[in-house]
Amino acid sequence: MxxxxxxxxxxxITVGIVxxxxxxxxxxxxxVSITDFLFGTRWAPRFANASFGVIPLIxxxxxxxxxxxxxxxxLGLGSAVLLSEYAHPRLRSVLKPILEIxxxxxxVVYGLFALAFVQGTVLRDWLHLPTGSFSVLAAGLVMGVxxxxxxxxxxxxxxxxVPNAMRQGSAALGANRMQTSMRVVFPAALSGIxxxxxxxxxxxxxxxxxxxxxxxxxxxxxxxxxxxxxxxxGFIANAALGDxxxxxxxxxxxxxxxxxxxxxxxxxxxISIRFVRRFREAx
Amino acid sequence: MSIATDLRPARSLDTSARSxxxxxxxxVFLVLLWLTMFIAMTVLLVLIITTFIQGASRLDLRxxxxxxxxxxxxxxxxxxxxxxxxxxxxxxxxxxxxxxAAAVQLEExxxxxxxxxxxxxxxxxxxxxxxxxxxxxxxxAVLTLLRVQNKNLVIAGATALSLLILxxxxxxxxxxxxxxxxxxxxxxxxxxxxxxxxxxxxxxxxAVPGIATGAILALSxxxxxAAPLLLLGGLVFVSYDPNGLLSGYTxxxxxxxxxxxxxxxxxxxxxxxxxxLLLVLLLAMNALAIYIRNHYQRRW
Numbered sequence: 001m002x003x004x005x006x007x008x009x010x011x012x013i014t015v016g017i018v019x020x021x022x023x024x025x026x027x028x029x030x031x032v033s034i035t036d037f038l039f040g041t042r043w044a045p046r047f048a049n050a051s052f053g054v055i056p057l058i059x060x061x062x063x064x065x066x067x068x069x070x071x072x073x074x075l076g077l078g079s080a081v082l083l084s085e086y087a088h089p090r091l092r093s094v095l096k097p098i099l100e101i102x103x104x105x106x107x108v109v110y111g112l113f114a115l116a117f118v119q120g121t122v123l124r125d126w127l128h129l130p131t132g133s134f135s136v137l138a139a140g141l142v143m144g145v146x147x148x149x150x151x152x153x154x155x156x157x158x159x160x161x162v163p164n165a166m167r168q169g170s171a172a173l174g175a176n177r178m179q180t181s182m183r184v185v186f187p188a189a190l191s192g193i194x195x196x197x198x199x200x201x202x203x204x205x206x207x208x209x210x211x212x213x214x215x216x217x218x219x220x221x222x223x224x225x226x227x228x229x230x231x232x233x234g235f236i237a238n239a240a241l242g243d244x245x246x247x248x249x250x251x252x253x254x255x256x257x258x259x260x261x262x263x264x265x266x267x268x269x270x271i272s273i274r275f276v277r278r279f280r281e282a283x
Numbered sequence: 284m285s286i287a288t289d290l291r292p293a294r295s296l297d298t299s300a301r302s303x304x305x306x307x308x309x310x311v312f313l314v315l316l317w318l319t320m321f322i323a324m325t326v327l328l329v330l331i332i333t334t335f336i337q338g339a340s341r342l343d344l345r346x347x348x349x350x351x352x353x354x355x356x357x358x359x360x361x362x363x364x365x366x367x368x369x370x371x372x373x374x375x376x377x378x379x380x381x382x383x384a385a386a387v388q389l390e391e392x393x394x395x396x397x398x399x400x401x402x403x404x405x406x407x408x409x410x411x412x413x414x415x416x417x418x419x420x421x422x423x424a425v426l427t428l429l430r431v432q433n434k435n436l437v438i439a440g441a442t443a444l445s446l447l448i449l450x451x452x453x454x455x456x457x458x459x460x461x462x463x464x465x466x467x468x469x470x471x472x473x474x475x476x477x478x479x480x481x482x483x484x485x486x487x488x489x490a491v492p493g494i495a496t497g498a499i500l501a502l503s504x505x506x507x508x509a510a511p512l513l514l515l516g517g518l519v520f521v522s523y524d525p526n527g528l529l530s531g532y533t534x535x536x537x538x539x540x541x542x543x544x545x546x547x548x549x550x551x552x553x554x555x556x557x558x559x560l561l562l563v564l565l566l567a568m569n570a571l572a573i574y575i576r577n578h579y580q581r582r583w
Contacts, residue, residue: 003392006384010407010453013446017417020424078319086316095320097573102327104500104569106507108536109334109558112543116551117333145326176303178312199412206414208510209536213543233510236416240514246427254514258420262413269412273405 021262024255031249037256043219043230045253046242052253054260056219060229063136063222064143064211068204071144073197076151080193083152084159085181096153103149111213114142119214123226134216134228143210147200154199158192159185195275202268205232206261212237232261334562338555346556350522351538355549358542360557362521366437366532367506369525373441374448374505379498381445382452383487389453390460391482411450418447419511426515435516438528443511448501455497459490492579496572503568507561509536535561 029037032052040053079099083092119138123129131137162185170180186193216228217238230238235257244250303309349359389407393400422443426434463486471481509517517537525532533541535557542554 003384003388006381007388007393007403009381010385010403010410010449013410013421013449014406016425017413017421020421021417024424075319075323078316079323082316082320086313097569098327099320099323101566101569102323104503104507104565105327105330106509106536106558106561106565108507108509108539108543109330109562112539112551112554112558113330113334115543116337116555117329121333145323148323174303176306176309178309179303182312202412202414206416208414208416208513209540212510213540233414233416236420237510237513240419241518255420255424258417262417265412265414265417266409269409272412273408 017262021255021259024252025259027247028249028252028256031252032256041221043235045239045250050249052256054232054257056221057230057232057235057257059222060136060211060215060219060234061205061231063225063229064140064207064215064231065201065204067137067140067225068144068147068207069197069201071141072147072151072200072204075144076148076196076200077155077193079148079152080155080159080196081181081186084156085177085185096156099152100149102145105146107146107207107209108213110142110146111139111210114138114210114214118142129226131226132216132228134214135226136215136222136229137225139211139213139215140225142214143204143207146207146210147203150203151196151200154196155189155193158189158196161192162188191275191278195272198268198272198275202265202272205268206265208233208237232257236261331562334555334558338552338557338559341552341556342559346553346560351520351533351541355547355553358550358553360535360538360560362524363533363535363538363557364560366521366525367534367536369437369530369532370440370444370512370534371502371506373437373528374444375498375502377441378445378448378452378501378505382449382498382501383456383494385449386453386456386460387482387487390457391486392478407450407453411454414510415447415508416510416514418443419514421446422511423514433516433531435519435531436528437525437530437532439515440512440517440532440534441528443515444505444508447508447511448505451501451504452494452498455501456490456494459493459497460486462493463489492575496576496580499568499572499575503565503572506568507536507565509534509540512537513540 037052037054039055040051041055042051042053043056044051079095083096083099087095115134115138118141119131119133119135123131123135123138166184166188167180170184175183211231211234215231215234217230217234218228219230219235220227222229236254239250239254242250244254345357345359347359347364348361349357350361351363352358385407389400389403393403395401422439423434426439431439467485467489468481471485472478476484512534517533518541519531519533521531521533523531539554539557539561542550542557545551
């Protein structure tokens with residue numbers, strides 16, 4: 001009986017999240033129209049003439065996520081193919097835990113690294129790029145490294161699940177290991193690989209501390225990788241620092257942005273789960 | 284697992300006899316694969332080294348004994364370290380029993396043909412991928428509903444983190460339970476044990492190493508997490524030792540975030556020093572988890 005209660009608690013958490021986000025959001029949307037929120041291009045919730053257009057936050061989130069993916073997908077997939085198709089089991093048992101340490105580094109430490117080393121030292125001092133103290137590039141790059149283990153681990157699982165008979169068949173036809181990896185294993189594991197990437201997207205969209213530290217704090221529409229920008233999560237983290245009175249528009253704004261973030265990640269997660277289902281059913 | 288990989292024929296056939304493996308294209312491909320692994324590991328190494336170089340000068344006793352201060356030379360992370368210990372221990376007490384109970388129910392007792400159990404399973408998968416700030420918003424809303432004025436409480440932070448890691452513990456525990464062979468359960472039942480006795484005396488003890496590994500990894504995630512606590516007023520100036528579930532607190536990651544945001548260079552150094560401490564603690568937890576997995580996990 002107690003056990004069943006514990007299982008039901010997980011449902012209660014989801015319902016709780018939905019209710020917790022929707023009620024303050026309803027109050028928010030009583031004062032700000034949904035179209036102004038979703039399509040407005042000026043985000044200034046704390047100004048005298050407040051404006052609640054969420055587009056600037058979305059563009060910053062888009063940039064950091066895109067940069068993170070451009071970093072994480074090649075690194076993650078390359079590592080996954082190496083671990084699954086090439087590495088000797090002994091080598092694999094050494095490489096995989098080291099790679100997974102990347103997922104265990106706390107995000108504040110990544111944030112400090114992005115701010116002090118990637119932005120301050122590499123981008124500005126070494127490459128002399130025209131950028132300020134913060135940039136979506138530094139935050140995105142480091143975030144990409146953070147999600148490499150997510151992409152690598154799930155893709156490797158998918159590739160390992162491809163039956164050996166397919167590799168044997170390919171080898172018997174004279175294919176070398178590269179051809180087998182690229183033309184047999186990769187396509188067979190594709191749905192699992194897509195799921196891994198999609199989960200990576202969801203982690204990048206929801207990541208908070210790295211962007212709060214290294215991406216910047218001004219909500220403006222981001223048009224280039226070297227600009228600073230405030231993401232949705234960055235806004236929530238920064239707004240939480242100021243003391244917003246319960247029931248005030250600032251307080252409700254937190255939840256409206258949270259609801260948008262939740263909806264986006266929920267959609268992404270379901271796409272991912274669907275893809276995983278497909279690869280599980282295949283073999 | 285090891286059996287499956289050993290069976291791959293490509294490994295035994297991999298000699299110069301198959302000239303295809305040595306073709307330029309194949310070699311370039313292999314080099315590229317190694318390069319991706321190399322880049323990822325180099326970044327990890329650079330991160331560790333730069334953090335050490337930046338913070339080494341302040342990694343001294345002051346970090347452990349002093350309270351936060353506006354003067355960098357006198358500032359330390361004592362309350363943050365104690366706060367982290369309080370919050371993580373409370374989180375462990377809340378999340379591990381609940382997570383294990385939910386997993387046992389889902390894996391051992393739930394009727395898998397029922398739609399509702401399928402829904403719960405899908406829900407757990409989805410919860411595991413919800414951004415951590417959303418859990419902070421949930422806890423914030425609940426505290427508001429309970430009309431709690433001061434939200435900076437150890438128990439509130441620990442509850443938010445417990446909800447965050449609950450799905451991780453459930454998934455790890457189910458994985459561990461699934462790897463216990465059905466024969467163990469059947470033998471126990473055949474000797475007259477009730478399903479509940481079988482679970483308590485046979486299945487669960489056999490799964491303990493897997494559960495412990497998952498729980499430690501989940502707690503290390505909670506340990507490094509700052510975002511949900513930020514929403515619960517975790518970023519405060521604490522000049523006392525936290526001393527109970529209703530005490531105010533700040534944690535090590537939040538203290539690092541705070542110091543990172545200061546303009547003075549000395550505070551960056553302090554942030555790096557605290558990061559070293561946090562990294563060492565987390566790597567130790569990860570190493571412990573891997574050790575348990577490798578040494579105690581029974582292969583059936």
